Amino acid sequence: MTRLDWLTVRGTDLVDESGAAVRLAGVGLGGWMNMENFITGYPGNEEDIRRILLDRMGREAYEAFFEAFFRDFFDEADAAHLASLGIDSVRIPFNYRHFEGDARPFELKEEGFERLDRVVTLLARHGIYSILDLHAVPGAQNQHWHSDNPTHRAAFWKHPHFQDRVVHLWEALADRYRDRPEVAGYNPVNEPADESGEVLPRFYDRLERAIRAIDPRHVLFLDGNKYSTDFSAFDARTEPLPNTVYTAHDYALPGITSATEYPGTTRGEYFDRAVVEQTFLRRTGYMRRTGTPIWIGEFGPVYSTDRSQDPWRLRLLRDQLEIYRDHGASWALWTYKDIGLQGLVYARPDSDYVELIRPELETKQRLGIDSWGGSDAGVRDILDPIDAVFDAEFPGYSPWPWGRQPHIAVLVRHILLAEPLAERFGDRFRGLTPDAAADLAASFLFDRSIERTGLSDVLREHLQPAVARA
Numbered sequence: 137m138t139r140l141d142w143l144t145v146r147g148t149d150l151v152d153e154s155g156a157a158v159r160l161a162g163v164g165l166g167g168w169m170n171m172e173n174f175i176t177g178y179p180g181n182e183e184d185i186r187r188i189l190l191d192r193m194g195r196e197a198y199e200a201f202f203e204a205f206f207r208d209f210f211d212e213a214d215a216a217h218l219a220s221l222g223i224d225s226v227r228i229p230f231n232y233r234h235f236e237g238d239a240r241p242f243e244l245k246e247e248g249f250e251r252l253d254r255v256v257t258l259l260a261r262h263g264i265y266s267i268l269d270l271h272a273v274p275g276a277q278n279q280h281w282h283s284d285n286p287t288h289r290a291a292f293w294k295h296p297h298f299q300d301r302v303v304h305l306w307e308a309l310a311d312r313y314r315d316r317p318e319v320a321g322y323n324p325v326n327e328p329a330d331e332s333g334e335v336l337p338r339f340y341d342r343l344e345r346a347i348r349a350i351d352p353r354h355v356l357f358l359d360g361n362k363y364s365t366d367f368s369a370f371d372a373r374t375e376p377l378p379n380t381v382y383t384a385h386d387y388a389l390p391g392i393t394s395a396t397e398y399p400g401t402t403r404g405e406y407f408d409r410a411v412v413e414q415t416f417l418r419r420t421g422y423m424r425r426t427g428t429p430i431w432i433g434e435f436g437p438v439y440s441t442d443r444s445q446d447p448w449r450l451r452l453l454r455d456q457l458e459i460y461r462d463h464g465a466s467w468a469l470w471t472y473k474d475i476g477l478q479g480l481v482y483a484r485p486d487s488d489y490v491e492l493i494r495p496e497l498e499t500k501q502r503l504g505i506d507s508w509g510g511s512d513a514g515v516r517d518i519l520d521p522i523d524a525v526f527d528a529e530f531p532g533y534s535p536w537p538w539g540r541q542p543h544i545a546v547l548v549r550h551i552l553l554a555e556p557l558a559e560r561f562g563d564r565f566r567g568l569t570p571d572a573a574a575d576l577a578a579s580f581l582f583d584r585s586i587e588r589t590g591l592s593d594v595l596r597e598h599l600q601p602a603v604a605r606a
Contacts, residue, residue, distance in 0.1 A: 140265060142317040143355055145379045150320075150355065150429050150466065159466050160265065160320065161599055162225030163218065163480065164434060166471035168209045169230035169251065170271040172282050173554075174508045175474040177493045178561050179500055180554040181281045182231060182272070188562035193573060200570035204577035209473060210255055213582035217481070218472070219262040221592060222599030225320055226259055227433060227468040228252065229271035231284055232305060238274065241301050244308055253312075260318035267357060267468070268309060269323040269433075274298040278329035278363060279537065280507065281550060288546045293335045303346050310351035321355030322347065323433065327385065328361055331536045333369040336361050344377050356380045357431055360422070362537050364433060367422035376426045381466075383433040384419040388412050391437025391452050394511055398448045409455045416459050430465035438478045438509045439588070446590050453591070457598045469595075473580065477509045480592065481585040489579035496561045505554050507545065518548060 141152035149157040167175030171182040178185040190198045218226065234248030256266045275298035276285035283290075292298045306324055313319045324343055330336040340358055347356070356377065360367040364385040376382065389395070390402045399408035416432075423430045435456055437449040460467050469480075475490055475497075476482045483490055490497070504510040512519055522544055526533060535543045568576070578584065 140260060140263065140318045142353065143265070143320050144353075145355055145381060145429060148427050148429055148464065150381065157464075159461075159464065160225040160267075160431065160468070161466070162223055162227055162265075162267070162468040163472045164227045164229060164269075164468050164470045165210060165255070165473075166229055167474060168206070168255075169228065169234055169248075170282070170284070171231075172508075173500075174477050174506045174510075175471065175479075177475050177490070177497055177500075179496065179505050179557040180550070181286050182284045183233065184286055184555070185558055185561065188558055189565055192562040192566040193568055197565075197568045197570045197573040201565075201568075201573035201577050204574040205580065206251055208578050209580045211582065212258055212261075214473070214481075215258050215262045215264060217582060217587075218259075219264060221480075221595045223264065223595070225265040225267060225466075225468065226255075226472070227267045227269050227323065228255060229269045229326060231272040232270065232274055232302070233272070233284070235305055235308070236301065241274070241297075242304055244305070249308075249312055256313075256316070256319060265318060265320035267320050267323055268313070269326055269357075270302065270305070271326040273325060274301045277325050278327050279546065283326070286551070288543070288551070290329050290331075293330045293332065299339055299342075303343055306343060307346055307350055310347045310354070314351035314353065319354060321357050321381070323357040323359070323383070326359060326433075327363040328359055329363055329537055330361055330369070333361055336369050337373065340377070344380070354379075357383045357433065359383050359385070359433065360419075365419055370422060376428050381429045381431045382423050382426075383431040384416075384423075385434040386416055386419055386432045386456070387435055388415065388437070388452055388456060391449055392508070396445070398452045400448075409459070412452070412455055413459045416456075416463070416465075420463070420465070430460075430463065432460060432465055432467040434468065434470040436469045436471075436478065439476075439591075441476065450590055450594050453594055454598070457594070461598075473585065479588065480595075481582065481587050483579045484584060484586055487579035487584060489576045492564050492576065493561060496557060496564065499557055499560075503553050503557075504545075504549050505557060507550050510549070512545060512549065515549060515553075519544065522548070 143150050143158060152158050166172055173179055235244055259266050272284035273292050275292035275295055276283040276290050277292045278290050279288045328336050358380055361369045390398045390407050393402055395402040420430050437452055439446060439449060471478055473479045473481050500506055502514045504512040504515055526540060534540055
């Protein structure tokens, strides 16, 4: 196994043991230990779909599927591929449910730690750091599916019980990894959304003390409020927390909407490199004011199925990578593997798994059920009358965090319509034998996946310019 240096914060830099500045260039491993609907194709949130799959498949086939899935989604060949691109770090998102259950809180499950250990170890063999990212917490830290939230409420901030469980889990993680430098650090809560802005900084203070009591050495990577775009909750702090990186998420609007060009106008606003840079500067103002390192924990465009928009979307990505280089920022591109929307590699469209769920994928697209990469064009006949009622009755209603239209989209598209479709999705898996279930999961093996070569080329050009020119 390659021996990796301990990393630490020194002023505006992450540095290795020799004191040399380190700029992390990474990806997120979305969809593995924290499943997401657009990544593996199901509707709704992870807890619900796993409950439905267990009901339809039965215990034996269900366990065979997920045992194979957790192994095949990321294995040795995946780590080798990332190393070949020049990637030096992987942000590993995980759901708290791998480590404890709601029926038995505070009773930790060894299998979750073993699952995480396997990938941390294989990444280290290829000279790649891991950053541990708690992506879904008890009670949900934000209002959306990626925190495994079946509702539109973030209950985590209102219930000390949920917060106690997260502190307990991080104490266990800190104890497990305290002596492992191949773990670059801990990303304790992904994309928090604390409407008050008051609980988050207090919770971070508490969590930092708890982790440091066990593990004083690892870097903390702390997300900002409002999905890691707003750091005003920390303005009252006179000094940043020690050995801490504050991390912004920096999705550029043209890359994640139904835009048709870049540079160009998206939702009435013109975007070019200068505008994208100004957004980055706004989102990272806290880091630059406090003289701490910058890490962009998530960013990156989604891609069209017909590939016609790839050139301008990849140009947007190049601009972002150059901006980060100019400002000395580390980064982690979202995401490594999926079924075709955003991944560096993706399951083949003719794979057994994608073929099995294709009717539900088509329904999801038609009804705009997925928030990420979906469109509401097919359900305007539902949404327009609702908008009309709000225009007439509640014209000033703008709920936190994103306002009225995204709020209605969550309730109608991503909950109301997703719930019955999840039941139908589960029906596709009824009657599978354990062997057939494991074969479906094997659709995510690296050697059965398709590489998004244009994206690979951009990363190689950025990370290995001399190799790319050869």
